[in-house]
Every structure is written in structure tokens, then in C-alpha cells.
Amino acid sequence: MTKPLIQIALDSTDLDTAVSVANNVESFVDVIEVGTILAFAEGMKAVRTLRASHPDHIIVCDMKTTDGGAILARMAFEAGANWLTVSAAAHIATIEACKKIADELGGEIQIELYGNWTLEDAQAWVDLGIKQAIYHRSRDAELAGVSWTDSDINRMRVLSELGLEVSITGGIVPQDIHLFEGIKAKTFIAGRALANDTGKETAEALRTEINKYW
Template identity: 50%
Template sequence: MTLLKDSVDIVEAGTILCLNEGLGAVKALREQCPDKIIVADWKVADAGETLAQQAFGAGANWMTIICAAPLATVEKGHAMAQNCGGEIQIELFGNWTLDDARDWHRIGVRQAIYHRGRDAQASGQQWGEADLARMKALSDIGLELSITGGITPADLPLFKEIRVKAFIAGRALAGAANPAQVAGDFHAQIDSIWGGKRA
């Protein structure tokens, strides 16, 4: 984190980190990065209000809820996020529909995360026209997307027609010989495509 905190806009307390370290992971990142957006990537499926209260109380700005969660869980999590000045991101994994997305937007959620999962990437799955069409449809509903799944700076032009909120680039940064340079390459691409707008 020390190498990158001045080079990124958003810091994620990832699912695996939080499963191993608990709520302390969010608190530690907030202490290390007081001026950054912190994401509690918990993929909440139930107890939306309680977990949102814990996440935002620990210093998160955004918390993830898995797309399979009941709408009531999303509503309760979103209401608590609003009370705490935070936001909910819907984590799009597995089965979901555009009707689901319309429901999330209707209750006030404005962010979603579009994935190419670790396993899909490892098996060679690439970003395709079907992905881009679904992202465009989500954008048209009014959701801003964080895009993840082995993203590199060279991939960013693929998403120029999408309402992008952020790129989640953990693997590209963690595996780089010079992570700050890779972060700079991301920023340069974002600036050239979207005019320097930041989350």
C-alpha cells in the first residue's frame, strides 16, 4: 500500500483480505489512506443494514452487495449507506438481469461492478461484444460501472462508450515491477479517453 497510495484514487479492502483479517482491514486502510475512497468489498448477501453500518463505521466509503442478494438487503444496505454518506456497489457475478438493474437503480443505487472473474480470466476468457453490450445497457439504465478482471491500461479504450466510475486493477498493479508506473499509465489512458474525470 505504501508504494501506491499516492498513485491511486480508490483503495479496496478486498474480499479475501477481509475474510482473513476482518473489519480491521478496513480500519487499517482508512488509517493509512485518510484521503482516499475506501471500498469494503464484502459481497454482502444478507444483513445489509448491519454490515453497511459496520463497513461505514470502520471508514469505508463504498460497500459491495452481491447481485443475488434480495432487494430488501440492497434497500437496507443502501439506506444505511445514505445515512453514513456512503454508497453501495452491486457486485455482478453469475445470474442477474437488466430488470434487476432497473430495480437497484429505482431504489437509489447508482453503482455496479462488472466482472471478468479470476477463474474466467485464467481460462482465457476475453472481454467480448456481449460484455460491452451488457455494460452499455447498464450504463443506459443509469448505473456507473467499476470494471475489473485482469484489466490493463491497454484494455481501457474498449470501454469508451461505458459510464465508467472506476477500473479495479489489483492484479495489474500487484504483479508489476513498477506499480506506480502502471498506475500512471492507467491515469494517462483515463485522461485521454474520458478527459481526466475522477471518482
């Protein structure tokens, strides 16, 4: 199993702040995400700008694509994204349209798991050739105090066993990493925890834990 990567989610409402954070963290993160908030605030200029200044990082465009898949996927990949998020709630035809553009332009699709998705849905994604999913503790659920549960972990295991690499997000801290042992974890995603003054130490602590379990 390959070692999980560390991903920063840039979710500021202006590009200047995002650029500044990205410059501060680039030495200790593998993946830079243009979060939904940043993408809606500044448009694809945000992806183009971060692509230009971080040519060797994986860039994610977190559109949570729900419809209009072909056009949104082309926009994101042509702006320089490597990976694009697509909502689990999207019609399978939308997911297929995104996958087709990803294949054409050399990108990857990540299914972002929101809503009442089923195992049949997950199998349909795998059947389309999708390789990644994102297991998300909702920011708002997190704010509401809902923590990682056995049900979360079990669902991640099932996805992993279906062959999906799972990125994991929602209040990730080093002391939780052991919970995900045995799962094909693609990235651990954090925002403020990596952006603040102790971000480098947090990233090092995450890598130490990752190295124990993968």
C-alpha cells in the same frame, strides 16, 4: 462524463502485506479496496487500519454482501469504508437495507454483478437510488482464459445507459481501456498489476489511456 478513477484491490491474506502495498501505491491510486479475501482473513480491522493510514482515499469494502445487509453495511461503513459492494444475487430487500444504512452513514453501495442478473434487476437497483455497479470478469473465469467479449461491453453500455456508473475489473491492462469508451466508468480496478514493481508505470499508462477516452 467524469474521469474514471484508478482503484487497487488489496487481496492479500494478511494485513501487513496489504498495508505495505497500500503505502507503496497511495500516490498513484484514487481508491483503495479491502478485497473479500483480506476482509475475511483479518476482519474489519483491515478497513479500520487502512482508513487510518489513508484518510484522503476512497476506501471500498468488498463484502459482496448477499444477506444480513443492514448489519454488514453498518460494520463496513463504521469501520471507515466509503463504498460497500453488494452482490447482484442478493434479495432486493437486502440491497434496500444496505442502501438505507449507506444513506444514514454517508456511504455508497456498489452492486457487484455476479450470477444470472437481469435488466429488470438492474432497473430495480436504479429505482432504489443505487448509483454504482461493478462489472467483474471473474478471477476464476479470467484464469480459465475467458476474455472481454462484445457481450461484456454491451451489458456495460446498457447499465451505463440506465444511469449506473460502472467500475470495471478482471485483468485490466492499459491496452484494453479503449474498449470501454462511452461507458460511464467509475473506476478501473487492478490488483497485482498495480502492486508489483512496475505498478506506478502501469497506473500512468492507465491514466494516459483514460485521458484519451474520457
